[in-house]
Amino acid sequence: MTIDCTIMAGFGDHSGYNRPFGLDPNRETNDLYDTRYQQIYGYHTPITEEFQGPPLVMDENPDEDNNAYITTAISVASLLTENLLSHPFIVLRRQCQVHNNLRNYHIVPYTLLPVVVRLHRRQDVTTLWKGIGSTCIVRGLNLAVEDAVAKGTGWPKEVNKCNSVLQFVQHIALKSLSLALITPFYSASLVETVQSDIASDKPALFDVFREGFVRILEWGTPSKGRMLPIWAIVLPTVALGVSKYISHITLRSLTARILRFQQRHRHELSDSYNYSKNVQNPLIEDINLKANIFSFITMEILFYPVETIIHRLHIQGTRTIIDNLDTGTSVTPILTGYEGFMDCYNTTIAREGISGLYKGFGALVLQLVAHISIIKLTTIVVTEITNLLKPVKSPTNSDDHTQQKYLFN
Template sequence: MNPTPSALHYPDVVSRSANSNSKQAASNYAAGLKMASLFSEHVLLYPFDVLRRQIQVNNEAVKYHLSPVSVFPVLFKISSQGPAALWKGVLTSLAYNGLVVATDNFLQDLIPVKKSKHNRTQQLRRVVRNIAVRTTAYLIVSPIYYIMLIESVQSVSASDGNLLDGIRDTLIRFVPYSSTITGGRSKMLPIWQILIPAVGLMTGRFICEKILYKIILPTLNAIQEADRYRKRKQRRTAQLSMDDDYEFEENVLLFETTYASLIARIAAGFFGQVLFYPVETIVHRLHVQGVRAIIDNTDTGVGVLPINSSIYYTDFWSCFKSIEETEGSSGLYKGIGCVLLKFSLLYGGMLLAHGVAKKFVIDNKPAIPTSPSVTTTTSTTTRPTWRHEPTTTITTESGQW
């Protein structure tokens, strides 16, 4: 006896509704994870950048903090001064990064790429244009970087704010030296002597991160594709519908590609920081030379001390040789433990967020509601083949189909 129409169920409609909600959740996840990554890197974990810069410019520091183990005690003691001691200069840092991106986008639209018949030539021109544009953006926004650096190393317990001093010192570097203008700060290098190393550092790190990103991302995508292929075979073995499998694969692909892109960016940023860390140490020393800055004691985390003004660096290479002679080769890597700890926490946070979101959105995908009391079959002998009526196959409690 054929079941009445009222007893039939329509799983395709329910499945599409559930998959639509799942797709929306996957889209929200992708946007949320990107925002969480940027917020964690530039705001939440910003105190590690503050401590790293203070260690880099402290040429009298005994503890180099080459491992993450020694970073937490010092950071905890500095935090007793209040949140301002850990997040000093964070607004200027956000302004600097935002201006770099905005200037880059403006110049990208202003300078089009000349078309070519050859794809390789077209790609090469695009790469050269991108590097030139980003270098110009760093050059234009470099004064903001100097102000951000001075703000982040100045101890809050010895100053009530250093924004105006940073702006004044930046303007002083653009004019010829004079005792009436510099106020006795004769050791401050002019802007053109520190501009080339600073912009070279930013551009070199940008190129390095782009190359590493292009290498790491395809590797992660290949690993994830192999895992998706294995899961796809398992789902087909479970005899899931084609539409449901397509929607499921689409959501998983959005999850995995977003996660792979963020992890590749984090890994590229980490290796870029480590490879150019000695150059960054030298650039920061040149920036703060001659500035009357009081920094936190990075050896103990208690008290403050002035930046040593007895050492004078005339240029990039004299600073490099001075660090090699007085502090050793490891002096170029002072504070690198902050970088290791920051990116470890950043990766761990993204891994945890991805796992939790995937567990609730993908793994707990809503099941198709069915009624265990009804078993419906389709007979080709009693029903015409041209009638497309929804059919449902249900497993009963006895386990029979």
């Protein structure tokens, strides 16, 4: 093998060793090349001024691509589960929450299973999917209102775009205004999700708009019995939504920092520690996803009692007939006379006890278990698929061309 002396001059005392083929004397090497050469051949290679040219770039790690695919799949699965697949459990928990005379509180999941079986036997398979259309409409309406308010006021729509305290306050004001505007439509959607199919006419897809506008027009004096005016419901609804949102982003940020610290510490203890920004992007996305899921689950549990009170205020006076979840074979009307948030809270504590605020908590447990199970299943399936499709790696020391491909792009 013949090697140019100008190339060998950069090897110092190790001139007896051969570098891989493919070096261009007019090409500049960098610290990345020197590090990889030292890892493979076991010694340091001083870089001379002979090599001038563009910096060398390492091949991308296919494992990082696999992690990116898995993270994307988990994000999609989590989004679908939260907005669609969780709806039957939401129907169950809301029916339990608004039923003030429910004898079996269903705080544990297994008490709900026989009731669900009887519901399906007496009704059809869609009994737990009622109100899915209006629920999706209200969520889409919320996004549309936020976008319109953000464009009209210039307030930041996303919290990660807040660079000052003033912008964060504007962001929270945007969230509050959006929640206030969609509260009447949320109230109409809530009625559709809890009313019994066998005792009420099935609503049309866009009835949620009609009922929502009726609640707006009856802002001060509702025409139906003990129905609370919408202004009396807007404030507690907005307070719940904003408190839940602020707690969510705070816990998510704290959890992400803890996970990043643990990951950095784990890498520092290993020999393969390389905190490259490009390499760490999929890892950061995975950490943010885990933090978001953990924060979502925590907030659902923490604010469950407040949600029970809010839902009872929304449903009062609407003459709604729901399925009786004590038996699963009958229906019952909702007849309450709360004067406001604190009156509802005090009455619930006095008549039903503290556990009355957790009616239907077993449905939430089932929802969260299903959510986590789907994410786990998605992770396993996507991991197996990416492993099957991943190309077989060639040995790095099989020949000079393989070494060249491993070291250079």
